[in-house]
Amino acid sequence: MSSSADKCPVDHASSQDQSCPVDHKSANSTWARFMSSGSPAAAPVTLSQEREISSIPKPNDEKWVYPSEQQFFAAMARKNHNPQAADMKTIIPIHNAVNERAWSEILKWEAGQGGEACGGVKLVNFKGRPNDKSPKARWNMLLGYAAPFDRHDWVVDRCGTRMRYIIDFYTGHSGGPSKENVSFYLDVRPALDSWEGVKLRLKNLWR
Numbered sequence: 185m186s187s188s189a190d191k192c193p194v195d196h197a198s199s200q201d202q203s204c205p206v207d208h209k210s211a212n213s214t215w216a217r218f219m220s221s222g223s224p225a226a227a228p229v230t231l232s233q234e235r236e237i238s239s240i241p242k243p244n245d246e247k248w249v250y251p252s253e254q255q256f257f258a259a260m261a262r263k264n265h266n267p268q269a270a271d272m273k274t275i276i277p278i279h280n281a282v283n284e285r286a287w288s289e290i291l292k293w294e295a296g297q298g299g300e301a302c303g304g305v306k307l308v309n310f311k312g313r314p315n316d317k318s319p320k321a322r323w324n325m326l327l328g329y330a331a332p333f334d335r336h337d338w339v340v341d342r343c344g345t346r347m348r349y350i351i352d353f354y355t356g357h358s359g360g361p362s363k364e365n366v367s368f369y370l371d372v373r374p375a376l377d378s379w380e381g382v383k384l385r386l387k388n389l390w391r
Contacts, residue, residue: 229269231257236280240287243306243341250280282368286351289372290340293349293384302343310338320371321352330354337375347384348375 231254240248251259253272256279260267287307299305313335317325321332332352339348349372356367373388374381 229272231269231272236276238280238287239284241304241306243308245303248307250276250283252276282353282370285368286336286338286370286372289351289370290338290349293372293374293388294340294342294347297342297384299342305340305342305347308339308341308346310336312336318350318352320350320373332371345380347380348377349373350375 231252233252233254235252235255236250238248238250242248253269253276256276257267257269257272291305294305314333316335317331318335321335325331332354334353336351336353337348338351339346341347352371354369354371356369374384376382376385
């Protein structure tokens with residue numbers, strides 16, 4: 185959200201724009217379902233400046249910090265998405281939960297791979313690639329499945345070994361029309377750009 189090192193651990197635009205874990209560029213994106221129609225609120229809403237510390241460790245033994253309601257609102261306004269202040273109390277918890285879920289899925293892959301010897305794996309950097317479909321996503325689309333609405337690449341450090349993970353974000357089954365019922369499905373797996381990534385994927389085939 186700013187040039188500070190304490191940012192949300194996802195980048196949607198480029199490696200220089202560290203923002204939130206969903207694609208705000210498309211008016212038809214899944215995230216847009218959490219936004220109101222744009223009508224003015226009945227009363228002014230005070231946006232919180234409090235920031236939640238994530239469970240995701242950084243290489244310097246600190247934790248990544250999520251944006252506040254005020255920061256999130258300001259970032260969306262800069263991108264001309266006409267955010268409504270009242271929506272922030274819904275968006276922020278979901279935004280943070282999606283990041284935490286992505287990290288928990290990475291930890292499942294990393295379990296038993298030796299990261300415990302140096303205090304656990306750390307999130308080094310990340311990049312949003314909403315316009316780049318992964319090979320797996322393209323294959324699934326050829327088979328008739330829906331396309332992911334977003335993609336991230338997260339790089340973790342495991343005691344000096346760098347691993348890149350691909351995260352495809354899909355819209356899950358909704359429990360109803362309410363925006364609170366929108367769900368997400370995250371397809372998280374190691375990239376096949378290193379022997380270590382290939383080994384992890386092969387191990388997963390037998391599990």
